[in-house]
Every structure is written in C-alpha cells, then in structure tokens.
Amino acid sequence: MAELKMIRGYPEYMRESIELVEKTREERIRNKEKEIELELSMKEREEVLSKFHPDYAPGGKRELRIGPNKGDIVPNEVADILEAWPALNPDDVDLSDIDYDVDILVIGGGGAGTVASLWANYEGIPAENILLATKLRHGDANSMMAQGGIQAADRPWDSPIIHYMDVLGGGHFANKHELVKALTEDALLIMKWHEELGVMYDKDENGNFIERWGGGTSRMRLHSAKDYTGMEIMRVIRDEARNRGIPVLEFSPAVELITTEDGEIGGAILWNMETKEYYVVRAKATVLATGGWGRLHIRGFPTTNHYGATADGLVMSYRAGARLRDLDSVQYHPTGAAYPEQIVGLLITEKVRTMGATPVNKYGETFVFPLEPRDVEASVFIRECYARNNCVKTPTGMRGIWLDSPMIEELRGEGAIRKNLDAMYRMYKRFGIDMTKDPILVFPTLHYQNGGVEINANAQVIKANGEPYPRFFAGGEVEGGVHGKNRLMGNSLLDYNVFGRRAGISAAKVARNSGKPGKLTLKHVKLFTKEVEKINVPMWRKSPILLPDYRGKRVLARKIDLPVLE
Amino acid sequence: MAEKKKVELLEVDSARIMNEIKKAASPPEEVEHWVTIYVMGKPYKVPAGLTIMKALEYAGYRYIRGAGCRAGFCGACATIYRKKGEYRFRTALACQTTVEDGMYLAQIPFVPANKATYDIDKVKPSPNVFLEYYPEIARCISCNTCTKACPQELDVMYYIQAAIRGDVERVAKLSFDCIQCGLCTLRCPAEIQHYHLAQFARRLYGKYYLKKSPFLKERLKELEKGVFEKGFEMIKKMREENPEKVKELYRYLITKGREKEKKTVENTLKFRGGD
Numbered sequence: 028m029a030e031l032k033m034i035r036g037y038p039e040y041m042r043e044s045i046e047l048v049e050k051t052r053e054e055r056i057r058n059k060e061k062e063i064e065l066e067l068s069m070k071e072r073e074e075v076l077s078k079f080h081p082d083y084a085p086g087g088k089r090e091l092r093i094g095p096n097k098g099d100i101v102p103n104e105v106a107d108i109l110e111a112w113p114a115l116n117p118d119d120v121d122l123s124d125i126d127y128d129v130d131i132l133v134i135g136g137g138g139a140g141t142v143a144s145l146w147a148n149y150e151g152i153p154a155e156n157i158l159l160a161t162k163l164r165h166g167d168a169n170s171m172m173a174q175g176g177i178q179a180a181d182r183p184w185d186s187p188i189i190h191y192m193d194v195l196g197g198g199h200f201a202n203k204h205e206l207v208k209a210l211t212e213d214a215l216l217i218m219k220w221h222e223e224l225g226v227m228y229d230k231d232e233n234g235n236f237i238e239r240w241g242g243g244t245s246r247m248r249l250h251s252a253k254d255y256t257g258m259e260i261m262r263v264i265r266d267e268a269r270n271r272g273i274p275v276l277e278f279s280p281a282v283e284l285i286t287t288e289d290g291e292i293g294g295a296i297l298w299n300m301e302t303k304e305y306y307v308v309r310a311k312a313t314v315l316a317t318g319g320w321g322r323l324h325i326r327g328f329p330t331t332n333h334y335g336a337t338a339d340g341l342v343m344s345y346r347a348g349a350r351l352r353d354l355d356s357v358q359y360h361p362t363g364a365a366y367p368e369q370i371v372g373l374l375i376t377e378k379v380r381t382m383g384a385t386p387v388n389k390y391g392e393t394f395v396f397p398l399e400p401r402d403v404e405a406s407v408f409i410r411e412c413y414a415r416n417n418c419v420k421t422p423t424g425m426r427g428i429w430l431d432s433p434m435i436e437e438l439r440g441e442g443a444i445r446k447n448l449d450a451m452y453r454m455y456k457r458f459g460i461d462m463t464k465d466p467i468l469v470f471p472t473l474h475y476q477n478g479g480v481e482i483n484a485n486a487q488v489i490k491a492n493g494e495p496y497p498r499f500f501a502g503g504e505v506e507g508g509v510h511g512k513n514r515l516m517g518n519s520l521l522d523y524n525v526f527g528r529r530a531g532i533s534a535a536k537v538a539r540n541s542g543k544p545g546k547l548t549l550k551h552v553k554l555f556t557k558e559v560e561k562i563n564v565p566m567w568r569k570s571p572i573l574l575p576d577y578r579g580k581r582v583l584a585r586k587i588d589l590p591v592l593e
Numbered sequence: 594m595a596e597k598k599k600v601e602l603l604e605v606d607s608a609r610i611m612n613e614i615k616k617a618a619s620p621p622e623e624v625e626h627w628v629t630i631y632v633m634g635k636p637y638k639v640p641a642g643l644t645i646m647k648a649l650e651y652a653g654y655r656y657i658r659g660a661g662c663r664a665g666f667c668g669a670c671a672t673i674y675r676k677k678g679e680y681r682f683r684t685a686l687a688c689q690t691t692v693e694d695g696m697y698l699a700q701i702p703f704v705p706a707n708k709a710t711y712d713i714d715k716v717k718p719s720p721n722v723f724l725e726y727y728p729e730i731a732r733c734i735s736c737n738t739c740t741k742a743c744p745q746e747l748d749v750m751y752y753i754q755a756a757i758r759g760d761v762e763r764v765a766k767l768s769f770d771c772i773q774c775g776l777c778t779l780r781c782p783a784e785i786q787h788y789h790l791a792q793f794a795r796r797l798y799g800k801y802y803l804k805k806s807p808f809l810k811e812r813l814k815e816l817e818k819g820v821f822e823k824g825f826e827m828i829k830k831m832r833e834e835n836p837e838k839v840k841e842l843y844r845y846l847i848t849k850g851r852e853k854e855k856k857t858v859e860n861t862l863k864f865r866g867g868d
Contacts, residue, residue: 424616582652
C-alpha cells in the first residue's frame, strides 16, 4: 500500500465517510427510539439469513463420512479434523504405567474446567484427588475474553421462564428443554455464588445489579463488570482454585481420551508440549471442558477466540463414541474489528450497541435494528457490505460498517465510554483511535461454537446410542444443545458456570460412589483409524491440531527437519 | 430513517460473497513496507504494521508459551524491549503493539510470584489486612517503576500506597483493569507482588463492600419454592404438542416485552432514584 495520510488513526479517505456519519448523528440520536421500527419480522429474518449468513451460503459444509454423526452436515474445517488420522499412535503408549491416578480429571483450564474443579471440591473431593490439565496456562480461554456480561433473571418483573423463551427463540427453537431450564434457573444460584466469591459486578448503591439489554432479549438482564466481565469472573474463580490448592498441569493438553473394556471413559493421555513426553491419567470421572473451535477459521473468517480454540474436545470425544449436535451452526459475532489491521477480528462487545451506539453505513444511514439476534444482525451487516456496497473499504481490503460509538457519550454523558467500555477504549487508543470522538469500523467475526458434545441436565455426555456415559461429563463451549442453533449474548459465561458446576457435582458423585474404572484401553483409537483408512484422507491431516499455524509462507517453504535434536 | 422496506429482495451469489470475505481477511500477498526487528538479538525483516506477535509468527516462530487470548485480556504475551540507540527500557503486550524498526524484543514466558492463600469466607478486611498477607509492600520506595511498566497504564504505585494504608476500595478500583501479566512484579526493586495483592483486594471489595442484591435474594426464595416448575412444564408440553404456538408466544414476549421493560425500568429507576 502506498503511504497514506493518517488523521487521528484513520486514513484521510476514510475521514470523508466519518464526516457523513457525524452529519447524521444528531438526527439519529433524536430518533433513537424509532430504531425498533427496523426490527425484522420472522419471515424477513429468514430471508436475510438464507442469503447472507455464512452458514447458509453454499460451499462451506459437507457430510461426515465416519463416526457417530455419520451423515450430519458440518463446516468443512470441522469435518477435516473429525475425519483426520489420530495424531497419537496408541502403540507408543504404555497404559499400564499410570502417571496420575485421580478421582477426577478435568480437561481444560478455562471457565468450565475451573468451575467444575471447584464444585467437585465443594462436594467433598479433596483437591489433591483432582487434576486439572490444560493446553496453555490456567485461564487462557475464551472465558477470559468475554466482555459484555452474563444473563440472569433476578428482577421481579423478569423470570427464568421469560429468559428461557428468549434463549429458545434466539436458538431457532432447536434447544434441548432440560438444558435451557437448567441454564435459566441455575443462573440465579451462579449469581449468588459469584457474590459470595467476591466478583465485582457493577451494582447500584442498594446492591442491585446494573442490568442492560442484550441482543435478542426481551428484558434487561445483562450483568456486567465494566467490559471486563469475563476476565473478572475468570480471575476470581482461578484465584479460588489456587486458594484451594487444585493441582493444575499447564501446557499439557489431552490428546486422546482413554476408554475402558466395559465401554466407559477412564481418563486421558496428556502430552507435555515442551518436553514432548506423554502422561497416562486414570480417573474415576472425567470432565471435558476444552472450549470451542474459533481458531479453525471457518470459511476463512477472522476470529475473536483465544489461541487454543481448536476443538480438540470434539475430536477426542467423537473418536470415543460421543454424539455431537448442532455443529452445522456457527456463530459469527456481528461486530468484530475491521480496522485497524492489527486487531482485525477482535471482539467489539455487544455492550457497545446496548449502550447506545448504532451501526450505520458509509453514508451515515441507519440500516438495521441494533439488537437483533447475532446471526440476523451479522447477516444484515454482510448484506450492507457485499450486496448493497454501502461499506467502507480498509487499506488491506476489509469491508466494514461504522459503529457510531460517540453516540454513547452523547446519550449517556461524557465519560460513559471510559466508565463502561474501558477495554475497548484502551484497545483503540493503542492504535491511535479515540472511540469517544470517532466511530469504529466493524465486520462479522467467527465467535462461537453453538453446538457440541451432547449432554443431559446432569452434564453427562451422551453416547451415539442416546445413553449417557456414567463417568464422562462436559461443560462450557464444548457441549451443545443448550443454545440450539444460535447463542444469545450473556449466555456463554452463564453456560460454563451452570454446566461446569453441574459437571463438577456429577463427577464428585461418581468419584464418591464408584471404584476405579475398568481396564484401560485405546482400542477406540485403533477402530477409528480403520474407519479413516476407508475414506481416503491425506496422511498429513492429523488431529487434534492443538494450535493454529500462523508462520509466514516463506519460512514454511524453507523449513526442513533434520533427524537430530528431535 | 434510511429506508422504508426493511428487506429488499436482492439477487446475490452468496458463495461468491463468502469467497470475497475470505480473501479480504487473508494476509496480503505483496508487502510494500518492511521493518527490521531483533528477536532475542536475531534480526528479521517483517512487514510493517503487524503486531509484535504476528511479526514473530511471520518470521517463523510458533508460539507455545507467550500467546493466549491474542486480544489484550490475558497477560500471556508480556514483552520487554529496547529500541536501537535508546537507553529506555520498555514494556508491551505483543498482541497489542505494532512493530517498529529497530526493536530489540524478548518475551516473558513465565513470572515467578507467590500468591498468598486465604479463605475468603474467614478473612476480614481490616486496615492491616494487606500488610498481613503481603508484608513486603512496606518496602515500597515509591519509585513508580511498576506504574511505568504497566501495559494497561494503571496507577500501580498508587494502589500499593493505598494498600499500605489499608484502603481496600481504592486498591480494588485502581487495579480493576489489571490483566495480571506480572511486568510490575518483575520490575519492582522492593520485590512486591502487586498483581496478586490486587486480586486479593478486589475479592475483598466484591464480597464485603458491595451490598448483596435484594432482588436476587427474593428470586432465590421463589426458586426454592418451585414457583416456576408449572410454567416450565407448560412450555415443555407446548413445545411437544404445538411448536407453532411456541413461536407465536416468543414473538409476543419479545415485542411486548421490550416495550414493557422500558416503561417498567424507567418507573422503577425513578422510584429508586436513578441508575
């Protein structure tokens, strides 16, 4: 690109569009109440989704050819890793030499895994009989990055049933009843628990939570801690896990589950990414809390997700015979950063819209109700950018529409952004943009795995035949069913707390009441390998992939492995 | 408002659109501007405009440690650097900082720091609570190095001073945006472990200073009595027997709900004296 003249963080040519946005701002603020008139009917929603949502556009998905969900349609990138060769060769492992023999193995050190460990401990399982194994550091997870908030129906004119209906409608009525009921009822127990742990929620002087709108909700029930809600909850529960001495193994992801001769889950093989040695973990109960799939960059989209979001849990549990659901549906967050290049794809919390910022096009025109469910909102953005061409193009070719953040200051008074959206303010400031004075450019970004490993209300994982595994549980983004085909804002923090807790309690029950699992085996990996042999998969395609690869093309072209220093 | 018709029927090729999006989001094929950075002393030519993290990856490094959320929330990518010819020692987050020509970079893979353990239900916030759990704060020499090291630009030294005075609220509020990268702790000549202390303060504040929600308390009583069971049963039945009716109900609740909520909240807030 040629040297561009930059004015307060934006190239000069983008300033022309910003001026148009400024011109219409006053009128838009006056008519803020009327934005609801742009809300789409159910039929119109279907129309934009079918044409502009990446899930509906042809060419992005294919049928699974092997495994429990054979015949189901999933994104190509997901099919690639589900149908890949197991990275671990079972013959390299000696299962008789057990490194960790524990009551409960928790796989994944994000929100769900931490909550599960804590509740197992509350239920009487001594900390030293729990092992939390994680791929990166404890707390390196999407849980840490969630900004907007957590939903709970605590106000007298709200109710868990209304919360349920919002979840159901947002999820296109595909949600599993028992899970949504658990989610919306337990929400209240979780808020109580967080109060006792000392989570610093935004509250008024009487102790009531300050609650805001979320997209696709009929009540204001979004509880937040500035725009660091996820970080605040995650660091508190991690601190509590440290106080209680829960043992944590970092940089040691599970690479394969261990099954037993009697068809159960009996632990996992961990792999120390630094020393490259493996560990055999035998556990009376295993909790899967490995998170989602954002780093698979489905359909080439940028992502809001953390570095390790590579769907390892789906891969491992699929090989062990678990049933997956709703994996055809991918959540794209409507507002990812589209400019500057350094932060493309990063999350611009929905709270920016709930605080009053309106999405506007290149000409400063309002074109959408700001608080549609995420899939609808994202589709309308794509339509505005790629069909109506009312978008701004960045120097690197990204297209985006404006999120008129200065409106927040006008509507809620000067300083409202620093007070409520400091993380966002700070991020833009680092790259020379002042979002209190100028709008920010956004485009949909890959955000969430709506479906996952199917569970029941006890957080037990469901086998292909519909029966639950007695010793295998899941919580958080890896599991599916609760959000149906589309998750609403504020329900993922809630999800990992609710089902992490239930998984921990259920796992503790098993650990208390059952002996050691049966004879350990990796037979399922060998059987799965036989299936892969039948469908012509390239030899280099192996999974779980553990981490994405962003190395430069030139380096990779010259990279050789010498048979020394291995 | 911009238009009357909310959804124009547009004839589009959605597969083509997806390909265009993919192309726009991929790294550009040609690089016009380059900078030279020194990764632990070794020079690499990388495209200008990348973050330190992406530049290292471009140069061929594959992170195991040193990369977490990649968005400025987790503190995994704490980085120290100097620029060629400058005496000044600088700190940054690799995922939130653009590379500059002549940077000498090193990333911190791990920060050894002791966290005091405590029982949050038993510990009581007293004026000496911080000196009891983190006595080393008394050694603070007010040099402000911690504040200068903070990539979040927090007033770290001020909150340590507040901790010495036992001001829980001030520590909690000043440290709220802390991402626990540990750079303050690494730089401190008095060997204070700021970020662990700050975590302790925030939990004390959240638990003992913020009032418990009265609404939540009431709602939990209702939940315990099982007042919602009947409603959930009804919806379950309706979903099985008459899915169309469920959709209608949803539509009704969401439209009417939004209007009603606005009025209720406005009135209640007036009643309660504002947000």
